[in-house]
Amino acid sequence: MKKNLSKVAGIALSIAPLGALAAINIISQVKVLLNSVVPILMTIALLYFIWGLIQYIRAAAGGNAAEEKQGKAIMIWGVVALFVMASVWGLVAAVGQTLGTGTGQNANTVITPGALIPQ
Numbered sequence: 001m002k003k004n005l006s007k008v009a010g011i012a013l014s015i016a017p018l019g020a021l022a023a024i025n026i027i028s029q030v031k032v033l034l035n036s037v038v039p040i041l042m043t044i045a046l047l048y049f050i051w052g053l054i055q056y057i058r059a060a061a062g063g064n065a066a067e068e069k070q071g072k073a074i075m076i077w078g079v080v081a082l083f084v085m086a087s088v089w090g091l092v093a094a095v096g097q098t099l100g101t102g103t104g105q106n107a108n109t110v111i112t113p114g115a116l117i118p119q
Contacts, residue, residue: 024099031096038089042082049078 052074059067 027092027095027099031092034089034092038085042085045078045081045085048081049075052076052078 052071054071055074056068056071059065059071
């Protein structure tokens with residue numbers, strides 16, 4: 001039984017680096033996806049906010065309190081959507097920088113001790 005356990009442990013330890021590389025690859029792919037989708041979604045959220053602003057101004061000029069309230073709600077949800085998307089985008093960038101998959105970096109680059117010393 002101990003031999004089987006040691007074999008399983010040996011196999012698990014030998015493939016553990018592959019799991020780490022897979023995690024970095026997945027995070028890198030998510031970042032690429034977000035970098036292409038987030039600007040589109042942010043534009044939609046900004047247009048939604050502007051639509052709420054237009055409704056609010058029309059309702060305020062016309063004296064319609066119900067539509068004014070609806071315009072305020074649309075503006076609030078537009079701002080919330082922009083904030084959430086910017087926050088998620090920032091978190092993905094921070095995780096990418098932490099794991100070395102950030103913009104301008106190559107995950108396969110080997111850093112030598114001499115490279116860290118300024119010339």
